[in-house]
Amino acid sequence: MNLLDSIVIGAGQAGLSASFHLTRLGISHVVLDGDSEPGGAWRHRWDALTMRDVHGVAELPGATPPPRDGRRANEAVPEYFAAYEREHRLPVIRPVRVDRVDDEEGLLVVRAGERQWHARTVINATGTWTHPFLPHYPGMETFLGEQLHTVDYPGPEHFRGKRVLVVGGGASAVQFLGALAPITDTLWATRREAVWRTDDFTPEAGAAAVALVEQRVARGLPPESVVSVTGLMLRDQEREAERLGAYAARRPMFARIEPDGVRWADGAFERVDVILWATGFRPAIAHLAPLHLRNKSGGIQLDRVGRGTTAVRDHRIQLVGYGPSASTIGANRAGRSAAMGVQRALREASTRSRSV
Template identity: 50%
Template sequence: MRVGMLVDERSTTVVVIGGGQSGLSAGYHLKRRGVPFVILDAAQAPGGAWRERWESLRMATVNGIFDLPGFPKPPLDPDEPSRTAVPRYFAGFEQASGLPILRPVRVTAVHSGPGERLTVETDRGNWVTDAVINATGTWDNPVRPHYPGQETFTGPQVHTRDYVSADQFAGKRVAIVGGGISALQQLEEISRVATTFWYTRREPVFLDGDFTPEGAGRDTIAKVTADVEAGRPTGSVVSYTGLIWTPYAQAARDRGALERRPMFTAIEPYGVREADGSFTSVNAILWATGFKASLAHLDPLHLRNEQGGIQLTGTAVTADPRIHLIGFGPSQSTVGANRAGREAVTTLIRRGVLSPTPVP
């Protein structure tokens, strides 16, 4: 539902921050358990970060979209851009479920409020609540590395977040930085229309087979879970899983685009200084350097430890179990996001933070 300007302060039992897959899953389970709640979503319309994906990312290329709870996705055209197909599916779920979603509402800070309650500050008024389920994902927190001389570069520098299509690099000499899935997808596309140079901090590791929740996938989830339960900062998905020989990775290899170079040491006006001291002329840089969890609005709660991580017990922040992080750590995948939404609600009820009134 879309609303106008909120009043200065309102109250509810749970505030869900974020209207992507994990936030919608949490909302579904809160409604089923009869818990008063609201979902605050910064986007203008349904779809979460999928609305911002680059135009050429088709449904055949994405890693898979898991069904939202109680709402099987319809057949999807593999050639349709994910930026239209997924938001349409999310919009159908929102209409069918009738969740109380307010948008666009941007959360700016969360504080400990009066008594045991929390205050959620937004650009459209404040909310006082007993618990927060945070589902803000990573899209709004791109990693933008800095190298000496970067500000002197005369060409465009684009992060994955702002990438539109290979057309914007046609005919150029492009340094593509990053060793993740998005980097490979964009490298493959851009190498069709431009001269590309691929840079990564570490030698990429390619594995045979597909990533699934079983087998190696289960081992990966266990490793990420161990990190968050120990309060260690988590790395990128690929740092746990390695890379798969997907069709686009094979196409890039066959085109000779997967000739990886170690990271350059500096950026100059018309190119980059290589690790061996030589110079490579480039006139554009794509920073496919990934994202980190978008959690700055939780900083007033001082949840991070001396390592810079946030320790979790399940989905609950160990230091403050009123706060749950979903779509974070081991629940970043679409199937993990669904499970985390259910777990957060179940845990809050079991610990007595919430008093449910089951809906018949």
């Protein structure tokens, strides 16, 4: 049996950052990635999303991110990640789809089909992209038009000439409306009134937003998105949609879905051809279920040491891309914190073994 000090699950931004810092600390590890090529979730973004459109990619440690230009994000970021893996000789193994992580006699066993790896610690960096959230509304199975989630978004041209209902109050919904309103008829529905940010989103403001999400996961509550505390902002490319009234006409959520549209709570009916669910994602952590990390609130409580990546119920487990690090704002710093958390856990284990 080849026993590793740590296994990183996921090779997105947080996972690569964690691997970089583990390497610098001399901690033996591998990175298991579910995709066949580098890039993480960025490989699956829609073709129309350019580097100019994204909110920004936080720098990986010791590297400069791609320029904010017109290149497709699903090409530029994977190339950036691939070059980073090569330059730093990160021990990435792919494709590996992890099924579960078990605790066997004090060692962690990471299983993927018939393969398995043994380690003293695990850094989970699986993010959220593979676990889209689709709420259920009465009648949605009767709808005769298209229903798409953010993960299925094919780009704006697909919707030209169709009446599109965008559902969701996050940054993706704002971006979709910005792209679609100038070329077709749109509607917008959210559960809550949109909260707009009017001041500049400085690095200090980003750090403050991450801190608020950290406080939530430190209490063991299920994480909410960073945008839930940052508020929404319009970029230059969304100003035309604003001029057309796409954001001012927000409606509260409909009561039910019918074959050719939606029925609002007041009984009014609205015909739509497409429902675009920009309803976000949930942490992809089902493979950690055998470790019983969740508490009664349904969340995984993280400590407040460093950036708060250590699972309180099991210090051998670090979570990055969860809660405050589930965005480019916090992912890079979380990788460093997780590596240091692994180092602490290894020291604790060594101290216990010497005292026995």
